[in-house]
Amino acid sequence: MSTTNHISTKWLGNMAFESNNTSGKSFKIDLAKEDGGDSSGLRPKALMLSALAGCSGLDVAALIKKMKLEVDEFHIETIANLTDEHPKFYDRVTVEYHFHGANLNEKKLQRAIDLSVEKYCGVMEMFRQFAVLDIKTIFHNK
Template sequence: MADNTMNAKVSWHEDMTFVATSGSGHQVIMDGDSPGKAPSPMEMVLMSAGSCASVDVVSILQKARQDFSECYCELSGKRADSTPKVFTDIHIEFVVVGKNVSESHVERAVKLSADKYCSVAKMLEASVNITHSYRIEEA
């Protein structure tokens, strides 16, 4: 049986700056000050949702043999007015740049990521309204 446990360590550095070390040994700096010297923990959540979804979209488009040179997503997150200032809404817009990229393949990739594969978004969607859109730009 596979062990599905993940580990991490977060260490205070200075001021409100922390160094997070993943179980695989990668480090990320975060800052609780606004504006700080690094992304805030909530910015990291937003970026994690975009990264997770992007992995899915790129993988699906590659398997569909789409000719694209860029894929990125732009995210906007609306937060509650009072503490805790959780995300209430997140919108993820994917931009795929390539040659003759099929709209149906992009639409399918975004839908599969949203409905089935993106574990970060699936975890957040219990309490956050997550919406998606996409656009295709010719290279």
């Protein structure tokens, strides 16, 4: 059986919208002032990158917990190239996983990333349909 997500997005005037989430929370979407908006919300394409990092990050965080790995800090940098022609879309995306700590188990952390990228992260799979992905792991040993 498949799952269906239903999101409602309401126009607030000018170029702003409010969109709900299956979590019960909502957020505002808007354009920059130079594009005719009020710069009062998040940008749609940038939200896609946040969704990508968040989806994979949740997988990796769950695996860090499951494997009882020591990580002081973990963050993801997502850098995307936007095409020049309309409709503009991301054709290349680099996802950098940064781990900081004194006792990083690099092999297991890389395994956690690989599992997310290759098996668990549905947003990653969606991105694969339209973009070339470059996955990088950076260990910052203290």
